[in-house]
Amino acid sequence: MTWIHYPIFVYITTFLWLMGLLMALYDQSRMYRIFRDILLMTGTATIILFSILLWHSLERPPFRTLAETRLWYSIFTAIIGLVIFYRWKMKWMLAYALVMAIVFLFINYFKPDTFDKTLMPALQSPWFIPHVIVYIIGYALLAVSSLIGIKGLYLLYKGKLVDKSIWLADNVVYIGFAFLTFGLLFGALWAKEAWGHYWTWDPKETWAFITWLVYLLYIHFRIRKRKSVKAALWILALAFVALLICWFGINYLPSAQSSVHVYSS
Amino acid sequence: MEKKVTKRGFGQHPWGYPESFTIAFSTLILGFIIQAFTGTGVSLPGWPVNIIIAAIFILYIFLIHRFVKHPVVKWFSSPQAAIAAISVFTILVLLMGFIPQRQAEAPEFLRLSGLNFITRSWAYLMTALLLLIILGFTIIRRFLPITVKNMAFFLNHAGLWIVIVAASLGSADLWRLSLPVEEGGVSFTAYDVNNKAYRLPFAVKLIDFEIEEYSPRLGLMRNSDGTLKMKKGDKLFEVEKGKEGMLDQFKLFVVNYYENSRKDSLRYDTSSMVGAAPAALVVAIDTREKDTVLGWISSGSFNVSPSYLPLNREVSLAMISPSPEKYSSKIRIFETMEEYHDFTVEVNKPVKFSGWKIYQVGYNERMGKWSNYSILELVKDPWLPVVYIGIFMILAGSLYLVWMGRAKKMEEK
Numbered sequence: 148m149t150w151i152h153y154p155i156f157v158y159i160t161t162f163l164w165l166m167g168l169l170m171a172l173y174d175q176s177r178m179y180r181i182f183r184d185i186l187l188m189t190g191t192a193t194i195i196l197f198s199i200l201l202w203h204s205l206e207r208p209p210f211r212t213l214a215e216t217r218l219w220y221s222i223f224t225a226i227i228g229l230v231i232f233y234r235w236k237m238k239w240m241l242a243y244a245l246v247m248a249i250v251f252l253f254i255n256y257f258k259p260d261t262f263d264k265t266l267m268p269a270l271q272s273p274w275f276i277p278h279v280i281v282y283i284i285g286y287a288l289l290a291v292s293s294l295i296g297i298k299g300l301y302l303l304y305k306g307k308l309v310d311k312s313i314w315l316a317d318n319v320v321y322i323g324f325a326f327l328t329f330g331l332l333f334g335a336l337w338a339k340e341a342w343g344h345y346w347t348w349d350p351k352e353t354w355a356f357i358t359w360l361v362y363l364l365y366i367h368f369r370i371r372k373r374k375s376v377k378a379a380l381w382i383l384a385l386a387f388v389a390l391l392i393c394w395f396g397i398n399y400l401p402s403a404q405s406s407v408h409v410y411s412s
Numbered sequence: 413m414e415k416k417v418t419k420r421g422f423g424q425h426p427w428g429y430p431e432s433f434t435i436a437f438s439t440l441i442l443g444f445i446i447q448a449f450t451g452t453g454v455s456l457p458g459w460p461v462n463i464i465i466a467a468i469f470i471l472y473i474f475l476i477h478r479f480v481k482h483p484v485v486k487w488f489s490s491p492q493a494a495i496a497a498i499s500v501f502t503i504l505v506l507l508m509g510f511i512p513q514r515q516a517e518a519p520e521f522l523r524l525s526g527l528n529f530i531t532r533s534w535a536y537l538m539t540a541l542l543l544l545i546i547l548g549f550t551i552i553r554r555f556l557p558i559t560v561k562n563m564a565f566f567l568n569h570a571g572l573w574i575v576i577v578a579a580s581l582g583s584a585d586l587w588r589l590s591l592p593v594e595e596g597g598v599s600f601t602a603y604d605v606n607n608k609a610y611r612l613p614f615a616v617k618l619i620d621f622e623i624e625e626y627s628p629r630l631g632l633m634r635n636s637d638g639t640l641k642m643k644k645g646d647k648l649f650e651v652e653k654g655k656e657g658m659l660d661q662f663k664l665f666v667v668n669y670y671e672n673s674r675k676d677s678l679r680y681d682t683s684s685m686v687g688a689a690p691a692a693l694v695v696a697i698d699t700r701e702k703d704t705v706l707g708w709i710s711s712g713s714f715n716v717s718p719s720y721l722p723l724n725r726e727v728s729l730a731m732i733s734p735s736p737e738k739y740s741s742k743i744r745i746f747e748t749m750e751e752y753h754d755f756t757v758e759v760n761k762p763v764k765f766s767g768w769k770i771y772q773v774g775y776n777e778r779m780g781k782w783s784n785y786s787i788l789e790l791v792k793d794p795w796l797p798v799v800y801i802g803i804f805m806i807l808a809g810s811l812y813l814v815w816m817g818r819a820k821k822m823e824e825k
């Protein structure tokens with residue numbers, strides 16, 4: 148089993164995932180749900196089967212080339228999405244994770260070797276993929292928590308009840324925060340392997356840490372002040388600004404001119 | 413039951429947000445003042461003073477928690493105190509996010525307040541200390557009873573406490589030395605950041621330094637100023653013999669390609685000379701103007717000059733020097749003249765040797781794959797295992813957060 152057989156697996160997985168997703172979005176009865184589970188599980192199993200067979204035929208773990216690592220991107224993203232979906236019933240998270248996983252599968256399909264081909268040596272590490280995946284998931288969840296926060300603020304100004312919004316926001320923040328923590332710590336463990344120091348206050352690290360701190364504030368603020376919903380929602384909106392700076396704005400900051408995370412040629 | 417609402421004056425117990433923020437901000441300002449008076453960065457004490465400080469710190473928090481029955485002790489483990497301390501700490505890190513650090517020429521007020529070397533400033537030390545004290549009291553108060561929820565709480569908070577304490581106190585015991593070695597040469601002198609030389613208890617010989625490179629790529633260069641005409645994320649054309657492709661309106665075909673070559677009158681030929689550069693014979697067809705040019709191009713190296721292929725009045729075809737795919741050093745470490753061990757050190761693959769970790773960090777970049785030396789880094793970090801324990805505690809505690817989320821359901825409130 149080699150890359151020659153890849154397309155057929157991609158088709159099957161994509162089809163099963165999309166059907167399962169469709170059923171998840173419109174789930175109505177028990178039968179529906181069982182069917183949905185079968186579709187999602189078989190889809191995931193198919194692509195895992197491919198990597199096992201690939202492993203077998205290569206006679207080495209398929210962790211070396213970009214195409215191989217991207218395969219793992221896809222599988223882990225899907226699994227994290229499924230776990231969060233089954234635990235938290237977040238349909239949007241399932242949709243997000245599966246669509247992202249499918250995109251990775253298809254990048255492999257169309258351009259197995261392009262896209263970041265010239266990876267600099269420090270980036271060629273088994274830590275690279277987990278580090279990026281958990282960050283992407285963390286950012287996605289936290290971004291959604293901020294959207295919930297903004298919706299909550301809107302409802303609040305309309306004089307409506309926001310208990311459900313804030314409860315949802317709390318949970319999404321907890322999960323997203325945990326993934327952000329994974330991202331920071333994986334980054335630290337990796338940096339130790341690559342450069343010999345786990346934390347250097349590189350601007351990107353600093354901003355990721357600021358983002359982490361603001362969500363930490365939110366979590367602790369929610370412990371006692373259950374009634375100050377408005378302030379909590381504002382913290383969420385504020386945290387989003389830090390998140391955006393960390394994600395996009397970092398290249399434009401005067402403090403970031405020597406960041407190892409700003410890649411330019 | 414009716415809740416009695418009485419207005420609590422500032423300073424009256426139990427303390428809330430006003431007192432918490434006053435204390436946190438006072439700590440910060442006190443830090444700035446001490447900084448302005450002392451003028452230099454803080455250097456933390458090394459072994460064994462650091463472990464004694466840590467022990468006394470833990471003991472103090474424990475004893476105070478156990479025996480002092482004052483409302484202030486309770487305040488120390490309150491969410492309000494935590495929020496104020498985290499806020500002020502966040503403000504300091506936020507400043508770090510905007511102000512370039514370690515700049516030699518910083519304005520006077522930055523240097524006075526320590527804002528251009530925040531992590532070594534008094535303000536940072538004091539606010540971090542406040543954070544650690546509050547965190548410490550919180551951990552002790554919530555340690556018992558042992559339930560799953562409290563365990564997760566403990567893992568997160570104690571893990572963080574351990575990471576911060578071990579990383580800060582350990583920084584004084586951290587050795588980071590740079591060791592340059594010439595190919596074929598032996599070295600036992602390493603240098604710290606201040607270029608102070610240290611004699612190592614062993615000698616390192618660089619047997620071989622190797623670089624594997626990606627293929628060079630082709631790009632369009634503006635004739636006017638020699639800059640590349642491309643946007644971030646633009647695809648470049650990778651050179652390979654027989655390859656075809658498009659770059660803007662030019663259709664390219666690589667007729668011939670030598671990885672190592674030298675110019676020989678008008679054409680290029682393979683060469684094993686030091687500094688031989690990649691070169692390619694390329695046909696470029698201008699699909700708009702229906703023009704065809706053929707010629708050799710080369711990225712050049714430190715030893716040979718590059719050549720370009722002019723395509724029209726505005727642009728030329730240029731070869732971009734290959735970037736390194738991986739580089740590594742084969743080294744032999746001598747404990748004595750007779751006793752030695754061989755290693756290969758590669759980026760992301762450090763090797764361990766008698767308490768040191770040896771990293772591949774650099775080489776002569778001007779000479780690229782012909783580099784005649786390698787720069788290794790020797791790191792000794794005795795507190796690292798402690799930091800790792802803290803990190804793994806937080807990882808475990810965070811897994812609980814993913815699974816449980818905000819534990820209390822809305823209905824239960």
Ligand code: HEM
Nearest residue numbers: 367370489490491494497543546547550554565568569572
């Ligand atoms: C890894 C970082 C941290 C995480 C994941 C975290 C998480 C949490 C969580 C989930 C709670 C709620 C516990 C509950 O409701 O029973 C909590 C409570 C608390 N945390 Fe943190 N926290 C972190 C760091 C900190 C820091 C840095 C401080 C203080 C400087 C702090 C102080 C507190 C306090 C005072 C409480 C209230 C405890 C209580 O009232 O019983 N935490 N934390």
